[in-house]
Amino acid sequence: MYKSIHMANQGNMKMAMVAPQIAIVSPLFCVSYPVELNVVRKMVTLRDSNFAVVDVNGNVIFKLKGKYLSLHDRRVLLDATGLPILSLRQKMFSLHSRWEVFRGDSSDSRNLIFSARKSSLIQFRTELNVFLAKNKSEHLYDFKVIGSWLEKSCVIFSGDSTIIGQMHRKHTVESVALGKDTFSVTVNPGIDYAFVVALVAILNEIHESGHD
Template sequence: MAQPYPYPYPCAPFADRPIPVLDPQFCAPYPVDLVIVRKVLTITDGNFAVTDVNGNLIFKVKASFFGLRDRRLILDAAGRPILTLREKILTSHSRWKVFRGDSTDLKDVIFSAKRSSIIQIRTKLDVFLANNTAEEVCDFKVKGSWSERSCVICAGESSTVVAQMHKKISAQSVLLGKDKFMVTVNPNIDYAFIVALIVILDEINSND
């Protein structure tokens, strides 16, 4: 497994080299289009399926096996846990920590994300890689309108977009009680990392 990219994160185009936040296997040399389907009428909240545009399963997102609302697991298509997302309880900025595999040990933290400010009209999250302990400048920033499912993820405080999301509505998705959104991940960007950010966004806004 590759270690997170060293801080500070370069705010420059990424077309020439992969940026593996989790692992190089999740970095493609071309844009990756993902379809994220959130089941909104199920007993268990927070369940997602992530597919490619042809419907092939890439990831599954499930609530903790212990039923805790503050934890989500991202599994690969074979059901193996690759990331654990855990909310820090009683924080004003809704901070989440993301760990490698099914661990919640601090040595396995990959990154954390929190609201840029306590009160927000539009969505803004600051994302810090694990070795950015000072957190003076974020490594990534998420901004946009969650209600419209229109968000971009940028490198640091720059305007360099690494991924963007928009809502995809179909008659079938409405009928089946599912919320669909499309995410385009730019070349050489870790798309497992981007999926984790989308799940955190959904959790923070659902809690609101």
Template sequence: MAIVSPNFCAPYPIELGIVRKVMTITDGNFTVTDANGNLHFKVKEPLLSLSDKRVLMDASDNPILTLRENRVSLHDRWQVFRGKSTSQSDLVYTLKRSSMIQIMKPKLDIFLAENKEMKVCDFHVKGSWLDRSCVVYAGKSDVIVAQMHKKHTAQSILIGKSNFSVTVYPNVDFAFIVSLIVILDDINKEDSED
């Protein structure tokens, strides 16, 4: 199930740790490590910009995906592109809320670039930061491809860091899963400000 690249798929479950700094004055408030603490990804966000775009970078600062929100959409629509591109020819997937009106937990539908009609989603996400967990499913099924759970640490209380553990199931693209979690975090931040 390589969506971004076969390099981000493994024949066994992958455990990732995500640290989100609540307050930061620099970009890179998201870091993603493996179970051994090795850095895999970080997220570059605009500091003071009208653009609502994030770039998922690898440990060597190479851009993997660009995540861009469509601010005029009623469904919290996001488009995700390869590298630093925002060209439709580099579109990887589109994400949107399942419906405009959602109480409590967001439910998100993901449509891969080849799914141009967008009638049936390729993946869907249920859960939120507030629930401290989310689950990514294949299509409209109950087949789980990844799960995120909050880890409670002294750092989260003392210095404003949120730690999450993500289990990515075998042969599932973990760069794709990380990009979904970054978008879910942004949607939850917007929901809590409303």
């Protein structure tokens, strides 16, 4: 299922060192080498989504589909075959733009994996605190996202301040010609890249809603 991304990044395998695994969504999305992904917004070839994640060869790995008729504002992260990987739901009446992420197409609290919210109501830069489902007290965050969404420059840290991934803007002739908004995401070895993509998707939704 995820052969394409593994083949696209296999050139990094020889120089990669064994890294501790952080599997938030699934170990299937953890590899022992850096993963390079491109996020393409406003992709004209996607009929039901304007947010796609492609590998270095342009193969679609994930796409984000909206469910606008649901009670909550929901998005579903699908893999290349259309299989639901994660369901992202914006929590109603949340001052800090809180999003909850569930396994598959579920919205059942038993399938909650993590939640993310703005660290403060007023921000001069993008800053999200991320809490795993088992972190009931939320006194300390498990992960943190810091940067500037408008500049497409953000860094994702674990709770001990270790960088696990980052994003930056990517300018290409294709993106300029087709009016696409494209940026890159680098996920460090051993890190769940589906988890990192979900965080980027949440940043996108917060920006789209004008709450950044």
